[in-house]
Amino acid sequence: MTGAGPSRVIAVRHGESEANLAHREAGDRPLVYGLGDDEVRLTALGRRQSAALGRLLAALPAGERPEAVWCSPYLRARETWEIAGDGWGDTLPVTVDERLRDQEQGAFDRLNPAAVRERFPEEAARREAAGVYAFRPPGGESLTDVVARVRAFVRDLDGQAGGRPVLIVAHDSVVLALRNVLEGVQSTGPPLAPVLNASVSVWRAGEGSFEPVRFNDVGHLA
Template sequence: MAGAGPSRIIAVRHGESEANLAHREAGDRPLVYGLGDDEVRLTALGRRQSAALGRLLAALPGGERPEAVWCSPYLRARETWEVAKDDWGAGLPVAVDERLRDQEQGAFDRLNPAAVRERFPEEAARREAVGGYAYRPPGGESLADVVTRVRAFVRDLDGPAGGRPVLIVAHDSVVLALRHVLETGADAAPHAGPPFVPVLNASVSVWRAVEGSFELVRFNDVGHLA
């Protein structure tokens, strides 16, 4: 990336959401959640996690502390930033970018995995055949689709980032896509997609710019939540 790109990228998954909690409580029972993906708010725990994130950001050394912020348009991500900002005491404006939204689930929207298996049993076999990176739910997006829009977003940081550390507040799919974009070539094959590790709520992943590329500093770190 050119010199005007970010000197450091800090990517954060939003704090625990009400949908995260509902899905966890449902366990293996089918669940149809009542709100759309863009409407879900943080839980009380999610707000505490976001406050802890703000304290972590405030404690970073000057050269590592974000000087610009980009956020998903979804409510839980914007709430995460607002709570973190208040605890940090930072006056940074936030730029909301549609490309940082969560992976669109199409026909699976509002359904937990058990409900998907109940309503779309044939899709499990199709997902196994095409692989988790390339699999696209009916009417939704694959993780490869998310990578495509996140790659365009990262490319467009060249200039607005101005050689500064930047913060991205988004979703697990976006964090995984960032890892793929920042650590592989633009022509990486689908099988080279990121592993499906659980990216934790309010986790922090950091990359630093080194000689025209990005080097992973830490991934999926939740030490600040202890």
């Protein structure tokens, strides 16, 4: 990164979605969710989480508060920012970038893990053996694929961010990919931790790289 890149990157996973809730309620029972990944909306809890995010952003000191926003095209991410922005009371330029979409699941789309094991037992076993970074569902993406497109996105921030703090509103897979790209971590094993709904992860620009400030923080939701 050069001096024109972001001075600080704040990455947020969207608030709780209706699909998150349906998957949690299904537990170990197979579930085929009724909407495509890009169509899923926030729950009432997800909207409250997004409002709490807006209050957190409003309370940040000058120099840490984001001055531009990049957002996933998926509805739940856009709703998260709209609610947070309204609660903050500040209008920022927002860029929707396709590279910030969630990991594409291909043949596994709309299926919870139990339904994947029921319908694609051989693929489920292959995923278990290969690990989530390397495994690519039929017609979908591996986490390594997500890292590659997020790396291209981060390269493009150099020259667009103009030395400002920026906010990225996206998905758990994108937050994990940002950690890989910004910290130079080459992950091949299990992800560091489940990235929680409406969690905040922050990196600040250092000498030629980014330094983690906090990861997967949900203190503002207490």
